[in-house]
Amino acid sequence: MILPARRFRPVLAAALLGAAFFAPAAVAQEEAKTYPSPGEIVAEAAPSEWVTIAPEDMLVMELGPGAKGEPRRVVIQLMPPPFAQGWIGNIRKLAEAHWWNGTSVNRVQDNYVVQWGDATEKKPLPDGLETVPESAYTVVWEDLSPPLTNNISKAKASLYPWHAKDPWRDAYSGGADFVYGWPIAGNAERAWPIHCYGMVGVGRNLSPDTGTGAELYTVIGQAPRHLDRNIALVGRVIEGMENLSSLPRGTGDLGFYENPEERTPIVSVRLASELPEAERPNFQYLSTESATFARYAEARANRRDPFFNVPAGGADICNIPVPIRKTPAQ
């Protein structure tokens, strides 16, 4: 009996994109496959499905060189309106003032966060920073542009049929989904960004303080979703995450370094738009409103590529990272 035709693909693509548990020998031996992996689906996206990130929406942080002298750059994409714009305005001012130059990474707590800023807490802040109210941790649906009305389920159920059993099921909110390139949770009235791996937020003291944006952190473990709505998220790391996530863990309370020498120096933080054009990072994200993203998310929730036997039938939103790529040469 002849089996249904199978798709054969170069094995290297599966190894690069599939993120499965092939041992190297298996990569060399196994060739048959039936379904594309999520990475292979993304690789087939049309150029028009990729959205170029504007230089004024990227922070470029240069850390001191690594153990072998290698440069360590981290690129952060800032969130679009209407999310967190008060803090993001402050962050643009801090970057333009080169305020972070000479500060450091001061805290690395395993399975939680890496945090950076002024360890002395005495460096004067630039004039004109906004004090953002706690109400800005969330937005009303009507402020989204183009607007989404009411809530995720109603507005988007027809767009993203990737969750087989209970769309938008989320332990922390009325529903979670992707909105204009970002993981967003919400209820009937309001929406807010989600603390997924690599998201960047604003350190603060006790309420009613909301932080200025001078003290920032990124998530390096299981999504700490209990921070949603309790602290401002302003962006995500899109390049160089490993330069933060692989730093030595601090041994002090909350993962703060006990000795100043343990801190990683921050050489500079600039908006990409301030860099000479040749030095600017160029990145795109896959539109979360695109047909390819819907296929990708569905495949993340139901892995059928060769390594897998049992598709899950669902996925946590933080286990569906929004694909990012370097802008291809024209």
Place this chain on the structure above:
Amino acid sequence: MILPARRFRPVLAAALLGAAFFAPAAVAQEEAKTYPSPGEIVAEAAPSEWVTIAPEDMLVMELGPGAKGEPRRVVIQLMPPPFAQGWIGNIRKLAEAHWWNGTSVNRVQDNYVVQWGDATEKKPLPDGLETVPESAYTVVWEDLSPPLTNNISKAKASLYPWHAKDPWRDAYSGGADFVYGWPIAGNAERAWPIHCYGMVGVGRNLSPDTGTGAELYTVIGQAPRHLDRNIALVGRVIEGMENLSSLPRGTGDLGFYENPEERTPIVSVRLASELPEAERPNFQYLSTESATFARYAEARANRRDPFFNVPAGGADICNIPVPIRKTPAQ
């Protein structure tokens, strides 16, 4: 008007246990608090609520010294019956044969896994390893001891009222909960362990291979729950996780190191029961059937300690790590 009495606690305890975003200055200034943090709840557990982990259920892995010559020990707790006992039997044989001594950590993929074993894939395995069938990725409820019948919701809804909106809500299964100290998902018939941060699994090639247990990995990012039921979980890292999670990321496909010198040497892997008594690790986990665990999980799902304004009303099971501590001196 006199406000209701508030509980005051030493600030250091909150800083140590609360895992919040206090900047150091805030820790020194703020003192008022109303509700205990999850960590403070755990600190109040009765001695009888802690379960001592038997030496034969712990693997002790000694890595080569770190950059400053520091010793790097990793302790792994193996799962109890009926979970994954075929692979765990193999792992005990491999440890007794000192098979891992001289092997290495070969793969570190950011936000995914650290993997170790024999990079050459040529080292002969000890005799007598079992070939475990794929059916052993899951167990039937009736095999749990003491038995839980049918499914988590029915058996445990009365025990763990920590999930306010929809108990056992889980994007990847019929329900998820803690069973005898471990995060477990299930449906009406079967149950299986969950790929949370720090869980340890068995690398394998393509199905029907299930792996021997010689190639192991641990999760260092967002829970890769799509691997549940597709690969065997055998334990979790209970000490020294940072010695794996902070290793440099590999730059080859799937995070494999491209140069052998980048690998981290494994000096030895032994069962704790093989160590002289004075060198054995001594750990306990908080019984997930205890009243304190129920309070702790509820507090993880509804943070009300001073840093938080909005309790989430729920939590992902992987955001409720089972508390582990060193056994207190008698």
